[in-house]
Amino acid sequence: MERRMLCVDERRGMFKRRRPTTGNPELRGKRIPSRPIVPLLVTALVIVFLGYRIAIGQETLDSFKFSRDAQQGKLVTPVPLNLKDKNPDLVYLGSYLVNVQGGCNSCHTCPTYKGPDPYVTGSAAPINATNYLAGGTPFPGRGVPFRGPTLTAPNLTPDSSGLPGGLTYDDFKDGMQSGHVSSKPGHVLKVMPWPQFRNLYENDLAAIYQYLSAIPPAQPGNCTGNDQSGN
Numbered sequence: 001m002e003r004r005m006l007c008v009d010e011r012r013g014m015f016k017r018r019r020p021t022t023g024n025p026e027l028r029g030k031r032i033p034s035r036p037i038v039p040l041l042v043t044a045l046v047i048v049f050l051g052y053r054i055a056i057g058q059e060t061l062d063s064f065k066f067s068r069d070a071q072q073g074k075l076v077t078p079v080p081l082n083l084k085d086k087n088p089d090l091v092y093l094g095s096y097l098v099n100v101q102g103g104c105n106s107c108h109t110c111p112t113y114k115g116p117d118p119y120v121t122g123s124a125a126p127i128n129a130t131n132y133l134a135g136g137t138p139f140p141g142r143g144v145p146f147r148g149p150t151l152t153a154p155n156l157t158p159d160s161s162g163l164p165g166g167l168t169y170d171d172f173k174d175g176m177q178s179g180h181v182s183s184k185p186g187h188v189l190k191v192m193p194w195p196q197f198r199n200l201y202e203n204d205l206a207a208i209y210q211y212l213s214a215i216p217p218a219q220p221g222n223c224t225g226n227d228q229s230g231n
């Protein structure tokens with residue numbers, strides 16, 4: 001490899017910011033215009049400042065929260081999921097909202113738990129995957145006058161055409177936001193906490209719907225009273 005020695009003039013040129021006295025005769029010894037240090041520094045500061053704003057800003061927080069929730073949703077789903085034609089991240093986010101936050105299992109899975117009743121033992125119990133979200137939990141005294149004295153939580157699993165609980169997305173959204181579904185004209189959903197769910201973001205509603213479309217079809221188990229355990 002060729003090593004090039006700097007001549008004295010070249011070195012002086014470097015330190016004094018003048019061009020070397022050798023080379024192009026027109027430029028020889030002329031001052032080199034000073035480097036644009038100040039504008040460079042200002043640009044760098046602006047970039048650091050904007051980067052900091054983005055790092056602590058809503059945008060990054062949202063995507064961080066989204067991926068964190070979706071990751072947890074993937075871990076906690078008690079049933080295998082059919083991801084065909086679905087956005088997996090949205091399905092996993094739906095799992096998080098259904099299994100961790102929405103408490104949908106406690107009413108729509110009958111019985112909710114397998115094994116020792118967590119409300120007796122005070123420790124976690126596995127979700128009943130066989131009848132997962134297939135409804136059937138009775139709410140005595142809450143069905144009047146719509147379905148007789150006992151209201152039963154409906155099945156939310158996909159029907160033969162793949163629609164969760166037989167609901168189109170619009171119907172599902174109406175149920176979650178206003179307590180109305182087209183299959184129960186004139187009825188306002190009881191027990192179902194739609195007055196709280198109505199404030200979910202549209203994106204979260206879509207995620208729940210995608211998740212409910214991805215769970216296996218199932219039939220209700222046997223629940224007596226409001227027992228939440230299979231024992």
Ligand code: HEC
Nearest residue numbers: 102103104107152153154172175181188189190191192193
């Ligand atoms: C406290 C019990 C409870 C919880 C928690 C609950 N539901 Fe419900 N849900 C019900 C009952 C009971 C009905 C039927 C109400 C009626 O017909 O008056 C119902 C109805 C529905 C309906 C309308 C379907 C239909 O055909 O009537 C949908 C959709 C639904 N629930 C979804 C959910 C989702 C999703 C969650 C969790 C995010 C959830 N529910 C949490 C009790 C509950």
